[in-house]
Amino acid sequence: MLRIAQDALTFDDVLLVPAHSTVLPNTADLRTRLTRDIHLNIPIVSAAMDTVTEADLAIALAQEGGIGFIHKNMSIEAQAAQVRKVKKFESGVVSDPVTVRPDMSIAEVRELTLQNGFAGYPVVSAEGELAGIITGRDVRFVQDMSKLVHEVMTEKSRLVTVKVGASRDQVEALMQQHRIEKVLVVGSSGQLTGMISAKDFQKAESKPNACKDEQGRLRVGAAVGAAPGNEARIQALVDAGLDVLLIDSSHGHSEGVLQRIRETRKAFPNLPIIGGNVATAAGALALAEAGVSAVKVGIGPGSICTTRIVTGCGVPQISAVANAVAALKELDIPVIADGGIRFSGDIAKALAAGANCVMMGSMFAGTEESPGEIELYQGRSFKSYRGMGSLGAMSKGSSDRYFQSDNAADKMVPEGIEGRVPYKGMLKAIIHQQMGGLRSAMGLTGSATIDDLRTKAEFVKISGAGIQESHVHDVTITKEAPNYRLG
Template sequence: MNKIDLGLTYDDVLLVPKRSKVAHRKDVSTRTKLTDKISMNIPFISANMDTVTESNMAIALAHAGGIGIIHRFMSIERQVDEVKKVKRHEGFILYKPFTLGPTATISLAREMAVKNQVSSFVIVDEKDRVLGILTRRDILFENNADLQVSRFMTPFEKLIYGPTNITLEKAKNLIQKYKIEKLPLIDKNRCLKGLITSRSIEHFYLYTDSTKDKFGRLRVGAAIGAVGDYLERAKELIDSGVDVLVLDVAHGHNEIAIKAVGNVRKKFKDIEIIGGNVATPGAVLDLIKLGVNAVKVGIGPGGLCTTRLVAGVGVPQFSAVRECSLIAKRYKVPIIADGGTNYPGDITKALAAGASSCMLAGWFAGTDESPGGIIYRRGMKYKIHRGAASFLAVADRKMASNEVTNVDKLNSVVPEGVESIIPYKGNVKDVIYQLLGALRSGMSYCNAMTISELHRNAEFLRITEAGFRESKSHNIQEIT
């Protein structure tokens, strides 16, 4: 047997404080790389789990300057819809606004408004020429839902619109001058080329740190698997405008996962790909050779994951991130530390160990933006949070896909995760604010104005269990 190495967790180490030039933690920049082509203003990614990230969470993370990864445990059609909700949520110009024909009924307009979460439609003819615009107010009190929308729209003759090359400032002035909320963009042939809304302009100024693509739309990622429909799913997601694909595999160094990464890269040469999960430098190198743009590191560190206990396999997360980052740095490929951040300071440790960003699950679960409703228990509010390999999560997927039709056959499931309830936390932006404040504080102690400086300046000290106990509040009765 080879020499047994020592593996360390975040609890086993502390960062040594340095003489610091950072006058105030607000001076610190948390800008980082998700992949070699995608930058973020904060190093936070919401995990691709069914109790963490769908469109609401992805929108919130992108607004804050991070990114959300839509989980894959749904139909292709629904996952595509979730991505579209994020991409359509904001952008200076909506290049494909929702339209209706003049003969469409009020009933259809209302149905489409609810389905697509919009409040207006541009009315066009069969040649895509603009005839008018219909807003929610136009039909708000109409009882006859069979009437055609052309009777209620603002006709083209009275329509305020702009040219296709309009600037943000001119669009804002038009919207303000005429007290309108929608500004269609029309070419010389009267064809619809886009739509600017008052909300999109408001968000442009409100969310200055947002993670956006070149069209001003929020960025979003989506997870795919390594078997079955993963190539079809990847194509549909790419067509819907997804910015990055995450290969969602428990053991990313498995031959099936490696083959899947190669197939996705071969078929879709331009899409950003995050490979994982892995925990060794050799696995990182193999994924980099296949053309991934970032690597997700973490085998079993998550609070809901029991892989290390059930399978006996894993690498303590601090050691995994540190060793994997050393090889990834040579190729300028970012490392994403996934899991194991039990305290805010663990995020600082993960980044200092070489990660460019952290994927977070438990921190964001239980918020308003996480999927699922609030449940009440003994007068307290909670939300469900479960691991992707927990029994109920696996059972739900097998039953939904008709892989298992007899409940008795679920006895063969060997879970590597657990289900839990966690206290309701309110809006995720408040959680992000606290985590970001902790990170900035940690960076200031390390004389790091940027995450790159944190990588260079970090000095770790291994501590004992007594040292960890001393790090926590002790000898008192906490009241909060």
């Protein structure tokens, strides 16, 4: 007799039931939790994939209210640098600004500017005393690159500074009065404690929904594998300012992964840690007992993932999410639904199944901010997209995610493919469409908040004819909609 655990459902097997509603889509509250302590303004996180998330996409997504996870297919130094790039993009008060010495050359300052992406640096002596500031204006027309910083900088006596704790209004008034873009923050004894940039004020005003930490910096996550020897990588990421760590594996309900989570939790008791992936209630509970702050659910639902076909293992995503959520209800540990999202309606279904947020890869692959070059094929623009279980990705460093240690391509057993997706333009346009669809779903189900959607919305199970009826039918599409693409 077959040991059938349950009948399982995925996105196309169900629809949400419309209900009486007093909720207008534009009044729906999209705020949710990533972990107990980290809140998102939209229920979206990006996948830690090498064709999806590096600093540029993480910045763009955090500005819209979500969070991105930097992939691990790079050196420790490179991944830490990606995290730092996000954390320094919009800093509020930069508490540890990059500084230069008075005896550095302009050529060295130019090199720093190319490396960091900004041109203003406080000048600090070898003894740590503030000597002045050098900005892009100071070096823009310098021809002699061997000139030293102290020859062109604005000296300390001419600097505009504020004391620790100065209000934003005070800082803006000083900037306007003196027509400057940067103000240095000094302590009671005159030592440099931080720097404030006008550009950060402008960024904050233009993106009020951004996901930020307590210091006004954009939030960012990063992924590491579960194989032994990741201690140095984790420490480097924490030192770079990481907000949340993802210990990522194709099978999170594995003793090796659980032990790695226990060790990391012991070493970093206050660090938010996400563990995954699992597809069962038992797997979710095991991760919770190991010490995770959130559980990531999804084995094989992704568009580029072949795990279910290669291994014959997996659980359809709606059932997997619902089972994990039910198991973790008393523990109050958030659940992330990872994979299988094709339309905004799938986001609504994943949340209604109990997930706190969704992780997406294919939705963001092909955006301007995703890694990789735009390719032209048969007159259309594309970008590469591959699974972290593909041969190409595993040979770059993700093989431990699939418990494979032999780096020879002919020895690997891939659980993903390499492909391409149409170029989609800016990420903010994708977010606008997806969140617009989610808002409409919340209006239709009478859900004022994400928690309402998670706990009150009801499903109906549908047939194959039902999903066929739901899609466009009996017509030829002549103009593609921005939120509806097939294939």
